[in-house]
Amino acid sequence: MSAPSTWSGPEHRRSVLWVVALAAIAIVFDGYDLVVYGTVLPTLLDDPTQLGHLSAGTAGALGSYALVGVMIGAFIAGTFGDRVGRRRMMLMNIVWFSVGMGATALAHNLLTFGILRFLTGIGIGGLVATAGALIAEFAPSSKRNVYNAIVYSGVPAGGVVAAVLALVISDHVGWRGLFWIGALPLVTLLPLAFVKMPESPQWLVSRGRIDQARAIGARTGIPVHIAPLPDATLATDEPEKVGFAALASRRFAVPTLLLGLMSFAGLLLTYGLNTWLPQIMKSAGFDAKGSLSFLLVLNGGAIVGGLIAARLADRRGPQRIVATSFCLATFALIGLTLGFGLPVLLAAVAVAGVGTIGTQVLIYGYVSNYYPTSARGAGVAWCAGFGRLGGIVGPMIGGLLIGAGISSNTAFYIFAGIALAGAAATLLVPQSAQVTPAPVVAAPSARLATAE
Template sequence: MSTARQITEDELNARRSRTVVWVVTISTIGLIFDGYDLVVYGAVVSTFLKDPTQIGEVTPALAGTLGSYALIGTLVGALLAGSVGDIVGRRKVMLTAYAWFSVGMLVTALVSNSTMFGVMRFVTGLGVGALVATTGALVAEIAPAGKKNLCNAITYSGVPIGSLLSALLAIMLLDSIGWRGMFMIGASPLLVLLPLAIFRMPESVAWLVSRGKIDQARALSERTGVPLPEAPTAAQEAAKREKVGFAGLFSRGYWLPTILLGFMSASALMLVYALNTWLPVLMEGAGFNTKGSLSFLLVLNGGAIVGALIGSRVADRFGPKPVVVASFVIGAGAMLLMTLSLPLALLLIFVSIVGLGTSGTQILIYGFTAGYYPTPMRGAGVAWCAGFGRLGGVAGPLLGGFLLAAGLAVSTIFFVLAGIGMVGALITLLVQRPNRPMEIHSTPIEPSAAATS
């Protein structure tokens, strides 16, 4: 092989590495603000419960309802983005989502009553859902083979990082800037992240090929170093017959796994949002002060990040399904142990393990789903996971509010949540790989004449 050709291949590899780093970095930052947006409410809800001068009188039941509005918006936004993203591309949807939820957070900070607060939480949730649903598809299509679960885990770790950041900033700043200042922080991507993404976030090469835009895909592949998909004739013909978007999700061979993946995600997200909304209140009920209770959110989401990153490496080697099952079971066991009278240090350890079994599990589920579907329906698949799963997310804050309003003991509430985790593990065991032709492979494009001259 000639020296010039070797240099060209090295340059293509270097370009791909830079592209992967940029995409994963921007996507992670986007989901940090995404996670901040959805969890900041849990960090300030105690303010609403205690002070009716903020947005009016808020009861525990109304607080649970308000907490669900953003998740309803997320559900709608994710499902819409799934179809739109498979048709117009990943990049356009993600850029729109960055702008949308930033403006939504800013307007939310300015409202003065619970009705408008709920409306704006729904509107903001539309952008949040679109971003969560589209990010996994783009990252899965750009990440190298053998590192797709890891790249997805790094990216979706942005959600618990944002949750952690929300709790940390609430501890440090809530007394001085109030809940309105906390929401204004969530609007900052409009000034920082969006301009960066416009210049550095490429479209998916695989998506361009799936839409028949071969020339654009070839040019983008050479510029970014991301391999141009190629496949044997049989696989190409199968790809042409593959239904696009949500129609593909419910076609023969996919409909049952699609339903199971939706309920699997719903189980995890019910736990995620029940705990991120109500854990501080539960721990106050267990005798901790406000700042100490918020600290449990830090530990919960820190455990999710570490657990998901470790789990993703195992998933890349052995497959994501057994890892997701194990995460559900481990998290449920940790919740049961939290019902015991434990020293603080041991309690914090179990809270971090609960983070693995809730937010950490959901991160792994996104990677599982992104790798499960072929390119023509991948965006819709991740959108279904994020969107239908938000039914569980909507139910989480409502469930917590209902259980608290019913006067149940903190230990009883943890028993209920542990049971939901075990249901999630059982659903995951039922998911089977569908019978379909071999997936399209990715191979490096041939360098252009200009590149080798």
């Protein structure tokens, strides 16, 4: 079963752009959640009347609870997403994380705050795991990596939004107001998604629900392709495996391990640098505002560079571009140790953003297009879930290095080595396991596209 390489008409384009926009806005709140805790942490540390006395160690644990929740949420979405559908998973998780953010704003002690951070993370993990599968099944094949990059660039964009709002309005709304902002999708994004986000026709076809797929195709202009067998490249004498069972099959076991290691490296670098870059640069002699500017440049570089790299991935294939992006991070992080002037340092941080946060954006696109429809949700969930272990380890590594008094140069060398290991894992992913388009037969409807 294959998607068209371009638009079948204006209605198709309009429908897909709605899906991309809604998914991107949802993913913005992953980035928002990542950074908003850091923006309110100084208040919680300095004012015990907010939640109680908060030590540095407890603060670090609270920061990790949401990441553990994200990991669990991703695996839950992978377990059920390939069975219950993309639309249903997106809507449920928008409700879940919105309610969680609002409830967190009402917390009055550390225990409740930590539990709600964990529960909110489950909803965010479900969104991250589902969005990639959604875009892979709606976007034309020539634009999949770009649209995945747009959607997952919501992570650094959400971080920027959280940082800016904290600077501008935190004195007026307090830390609780910043969490209430995280609950706004319940009354803004959810109604739009309910109306404008259809179920994936490709997923419906893979589940044998042909009539429903045709009805959605007729209503939205999205081409519907009917293959003799769902994901015919996997056709065997045995029943087709779905979800995580397919990932564990002989065909996908090794690629799944390597893709998971790629995501582990990407998210370790993303969370490690987002957490500790300001402190590392401060220890290198920059003042507080100057060190914070490096964080904004890191995320800004990830957004711009990630979109450019995704465009190249659509033209030349994602594997080569992801490996190159990891290598760029290696060189940029080493460059930060060479004592260059501020303009060169900022440029190196921007490139490091492309090679770390931007690379993770590319990895989600790579993974979502690597697996067949029957395993796509589980594949992205594995990538997001196992990768979050890297997100948990990254800040821990940074904290251990800073706590041990190790120089900033050594910290950058360690992160550079992790980026190089990510590039090696990328190059080892087997080409032969990638899904190739199967012969398809047009469904008997005037609105259904023929095979290319």
